[in-house]
Amino acid sequence: MSDRSTFWPTPPDWTTARIEMPGVTVTASQGDRGVFLLSGPGKAISELAQAHPGTLLEIAPDRALLVTKPDTALSEGWNASGLAISDLSDAHVRIDIRGPGAPALLALGSPSLALDPKPRAAALAFAGVTLLVEPLPDGARLHVDHPQAAHLWHWLLAATHTAKDQP
Amino acid sequence: MTGPSRIAGGGEPLPFTFAGRRLIGQKGDSIASALLANGIVTVGRSFKYRRPRGILSAGEDEPNAIVDVVLNGVRVPNVRATTQGLEAGMAISPVLGRGAALLTQALSPFIASGFYYKTFLWPHWGLFEPAIRRMAGLGRVDPDSRMVAEPGGNLAADLCVVGGGRSGLLAATKAATSGQRVLLVEQRAELGGSSLWRDGGDSVDLVAAARDAGVTIWTGATAFGAYENGRLGIHRQGAGLADGGSLWAVQAGQVVLATGALERPLLFERNDLPGVMLADAALHYLRRRGVLCGARPVIATNNDSVYPVALVLAKAGAVVTLVDSRAASERSADAAAKGIRVLTGARVARALGRGRVSGVMLTDGTGIDADLLAVSGGWTPTLHLYCQAGGKAVWDDERAILVPAFPVPGISLAGRAAGNWFAPDALPWVWSAAPEIPVAGKSRKTWIDLQNDVTLGDVQLAAQENFTSVEHLKRYTTLGMATDQGKTANLLGAAAMAQATGRSATDLGLTTYRPPYTPVPMAALQGLSRGPLQSPLRRLAAEPAHREMGAALWDYGGLLRPAFYGKDEASIATECLAARQGAVVFDASSLGKVAVMGPKARELLDFLFTGRMSTLQPGRIRYGLTLNEAGVVTDDGVVLCLGPDHFLVSCSSSHVGGFVASAEEWRQTRFGRDGVFIHDRTAHWATMSLSGPKSKPLLAGLGIVETLDDAAFPHMSFVMGRFMGGEARVSRVSFTGERGYEISVPAGLAIPLWQALIGAGAKPCGIEALGVLRAEKGFIYVGQDTDGETMPQDLGFDAPRLKRREGFVGDRALQLPVAGDADRKQLVGLARADGGVIPAGAHLIEGAPRRSIGFVTSSHHSPTLRRGIALALVEGGRARIGQEVTWFDLGQTGRATVTAACAYDPEGSRLNV
Amino acid sequence: MTRDQTGPGPMTCPFCGPRDASEFRYGGDPSVARPGPGCSDADWAAYLYLRDSPRGPAREYRVHAQGCGQWLVAERDTVTHLVGTITEATP
Structure with missing residues (x-):
């Protein structure tokens, strides 16, 4: 067996990672939010979301991701209100794709986004990875599990640069 | 001799070479028109018989003019000369093959x-x-030549129109005007389709109207495939030869196929001679490229579509003889009146000439001098995408064309594809006729599939040998299997088989149409899936730290993990010894952490695992196997009880997705969505696994947990602690057989935790060493030490079957007769007397003739035991412990003794050292 | 929740709406019931290995694996591949 360290490109530093190409800007962030996966009755999910301002991404009729302030304390597990809660604050990298070229790039990653750029349910397949899409006024924010974030980033690099620039 | 020459035109001159000869073409030429303009008739040799061949058509149906092209150092083989644009500096080679x-x-x-x-x-x-x-064979591939392609994209449209001729432009404009989003794709560089060379109204106004209505128009774009769920695959050509273009997928609500029709050749002896060309192509080359393909053409036909061609060629100065197999008509009289020599009721028997056409012999014996034989045997509507989408093309006897047998939802046809060719003048217009299969003449010299060298004689041979269905005909003769996909051959082949077996063409049918319609460059299909992007690889949060420590990284089931730390595999033995003598740390972050929560959580876990998880108390950990309903082991892992309704399943790294999917299946189809919830928390946590006899004092020094006292913190339990101001969970589990602690922290602290453990003296340990350590203990890797038949009892877990437990996935399968077979393959160990290593995958054999009784699943040299160790699945393995067996691998044999699977510390005393 | 669709097109998940078909995975035959305890060997073998293969309209499980993760029941014609009603699966 041989060492494949050089075959696989190193993951970027998420604090400084940036792709700037004509029409499209891609940036990233990690670890600066309180992120919780909520399962249970829709009413209980809405009530909890209202108590913690931020963004609620709907995934399934009984499942949503709450993205709120960092250092929010919610106890994990199943509680009396019928909600099951998991702390996923360190699970995701958030990648923002913005600009007039964003719709075409997003459609390249997912035929579902070509059908509907503002999906009502957040989970879909993008560049071969299942992730959550949060529409933005000028593009979208992708919430991706950090183990797959490097692949996504390298895919975005390849997709935004012409073939002649690539090895 | 004469032959083809350029009589009109004037564009920027483009120098190129053909077979080493320096030639000049013009901007706008295809390679084919440039060759014809330079008087070149023979462009290559055929695939099997190496016969000289010439240019037959002017489009994607071309079977003969396949060439290799080198431009700017990039070699592209198998280029279709009729559709590839000429570029200055091209070095073009005919495909000749080797051998006389x-x-x-x-x-x-x-x-x-x-x-x-x-x-x-x-x-x-x-x-x-x-x-x-x-x-035999076509072009040569140059492994150093790389075609480059751009990523294309995905599009949604209300209507996609395939074909930018008059009918396509009209359909697109109509839909766009009514508010639909319309995409029109045309494979040529110009819009207008056949109106570009056939009279009947030009398209300039239609193009403008389409653009004004807001139709998105792509030229140089081929819709090559119709796929399920209403998707079309489209290839957009690149800027030049070495540009692979881009691949697009279009989700269209409706599709209109305005794809036109392709002309059929006639069948006669030596119809493959260079200088035989489709009549429509001769018109195309003259009208579009100013190339007159022959000064003394004979135009042979069974339909009216050649008559306008004859008039145009005559006007350009050619001396035309028209040979019409039908009786005299108004149209033939009209042509004669216009000065064309017309022979009616006449057929071509064979083409004459050495290496190229110099004359034509008719069936009545008449010989005609000629430098071009332009033929038309009728027309075939291009129905490929309709057929790919589930339609069926059938032969319509009356109109002598293919028509759809039934409608396919979402697809409609327009123009010639729908069988509509409006008469160009007031005379009766019969533009297609049934193929005539000659009965006289040499059938072995009458070609049907020119590219694969399949003759009429081959079809008759297939009939004789009873390969009489079209699918058998295709596969037995290879008719229609070349790069042109039989566009000029399939219908003629079916007609010939129909005649040979006394059936109608309608009864015979046609073979299945499959994408792509025309070849798509592999580079375009590959798109972005190149090199490291071929599949989404998962990384560890601490990867930068591993790289810094000199880890060799390897892809383990889609996870990039450290294999070992150091410059070569010799490090693996060092890491093994450090684990058994001191303390090592390995990054176990990819192990699954799946939360199962809710009032029915215990019930679901009891159902998913063979062991009883419902009795697990908070703070405790239990090992279990998951099975499928056939009783076969699918994974092993541990379950942690975090609370009465709150559990964490730690399954194998590569099986997390599978476990979650299975748990959700049972939750949603059996237990109910309200009673239990499954969350994959794997990415939130980083886990470092500390292992070895010195692990306890090392961990104590870090102050993560209050006490490590074994009484309060026994093996297979966990406690909560603190690390850098946040929560940490420490579990006592072991995959190495040594005392071990798995420390889990939020992934943001992965690197600090790793560095803290290294700083405290733990040695880094990779997956390769871990594989040896666990093998010494007889701990399995599911899927390596188990196969598609392995049940719990084969691994020594007899309770689920013997105690007849119920209420879990696979329970009933463990009571099937096969589950109790004495010959079942059981997991055992193997040891060689000389201490050597048995090759992994070696079979264990016995008997004469010898047969396999099992195979080696894991095999390593153990630095700790200083000998080779191996695990194997062997028939009745446990009963053979102590006996010798023979192993066999790639011709090599040897002997080994069957042992218990665990080779090191079977009592498990090292766990509490 | 139910969504109807006729003609070829993207799969319509009752919750997520129209999505590319590649996001869905086939999940088996919803008419096959898991035999209860005490069933015969033959019953269990049939549960494991015997399936109807209807030509024409059929019902099948589809999982929206790269989406909401919901188990769904879809009507699909096995000859034309046209998908009809898609509903949420229930126990």
């Missing part, structure tokens, strides 16, 4: 259809195969 053409011709009776089943068999085919393969 004469030799192949002499061999031709022995290499008829299906010859590899009948000839060259003695003493064996392998003797002849290399030589025969060398003589």
